[in-house]
Amino acid sequence: MNDPTIISPFDFEAIERFRQQHRLDPQHIRVLRNRLMKHFRSDEEAAADFPLPQSLRFHVLDRYRRFDSDVDGATKMLFRTDAGMLIEAVILRIATGRTTLCVSSQVGCAAACDFCATGKMGIAKNLHSFEILDQVLQAGQILAAEQTSLDNIVFMGMGEPFHNESNLTDAIDLLTATDHFNRSPSRILVSTVGVCDGMIRLAERFPKINLALSLHSADQSTRETIIPLAKRYPLDQLRETIARCNAMQGHEVMIEYLMLDGVNDTEVDRERLSRWLDGLDVHLNLIPYNPIEDAPHLRGTAPDEITDFASAMKSRGIKTTVRYSLGRDIDAACGQLVRKENRTFAIQSHSAAASISTGSQTGDFKN
Incomplete structure (x- = not known):
C-alpha cells in the first residue's frame, strides 16, 4: 500500500x-x-x-489456492502476501448451519510447539491488521455468494496472536466497530499458547472477547517439552491469569487440550488436570491429534480413550466437550504446503539478495 x-x-x-x-x-x-x-x-x-x-484496492492478499473438503464442506484458503509469503485461513461449515472462520495472525510461529506444523516452519513474521481483516473479508464474500453468513471468527490459524498483539488488537477494533465490520465480540475467539500479559491486556480492553488457552498438559515439565514457551509462562502464572480474566470478563475461558498418546492422557494426567482447573470458570475442549510429518514421535490418543477421559472430567464437575475436527482430508498436512512454499521463497529471496550484493562488489551491475 x-x-x-x-x-x-x-x-x-x-x-x-x-x-x-x-x-x-x-x-x-x-x-x-x-x-x-x-x-x-x-x-x-x-x-x-x-x-x-x-x-480502491479491496484486497491486500492474493488468493493463491483453495481446497474444498469432499467430506464435510470445510474450505482451506491459501493467501499470498505482498511480501510473497503464504498464509492459511479455513472456513468451517458446521452441521448445525453455523460457520466459523479460522484466521492467521502471523506467517509461521515462533512458539515452536512440538505438535504443530506451523511451529516447524522456522520463520515468524507478523501480519498487518489489514492482512488479518482481508482474510475475513474474502471468506465472508465466499459465504455471501453461497447465501450463507459468517457467524464466528477464531484466531486459531498460523501464528501466536499475542506475538503480534498490536495488529491483533487493531484488527479486533475494526471487526467490532459499528462503522466497519460490526461483529459481536462474543463471536470472536483468540487462542494462545499462554502469553499471560497479552491475555490480561486483551481481557481488559475487550471484556466480551472469548479467550482460549492451549494448555495440553497440567504438568510443567511435560508442557515445557511440547510447548517451549511454557518455560517463560509457568502453570502457576497461567492459572492466576485465567482467574484474573474470569474476574474481568465474567465468562469462561476455553481450555484446549490436545490428546497425545502416553504424553498427557494417563490417569495421573486426569488428576493433575482436574486439580489445576478446580475453581476456574473454564470449558475444557479435548482435541483429537492429527499426526504431522515433522513429529513422528507423537501419536493421537485412541477415540475410545478420549471418550473415557472426557467422562472422567465431567464426573469431576468440569464442563467438557470433544472437538470434532472438520476438513481432515484437506488439513491432514496443515501448514506443510505453506511451509515448503515459504521456505522456497525465502531461499530464493536470500539468493537474489546475495547475487545483487556480489554483483555490486564485482561491478556486474551498472547504472
Missing part, C-alpha cells in the same frame, strides 16, 4: 483524506463499508456507486 493514490477500505485515515481531497459525500464511504464489510458484497457490487473506484 505504498502508492498514495491507491487506498484500502480498511485504512480509515487514508480513506478520510481521500474523501476530503475529492470532496466526497461521507455517505459514499458509509455505503462502501456497509456493502463490503457488513454484507460481504462482491468488490464490483460494493464499488458500484463509488466515485473513482479505480483508487
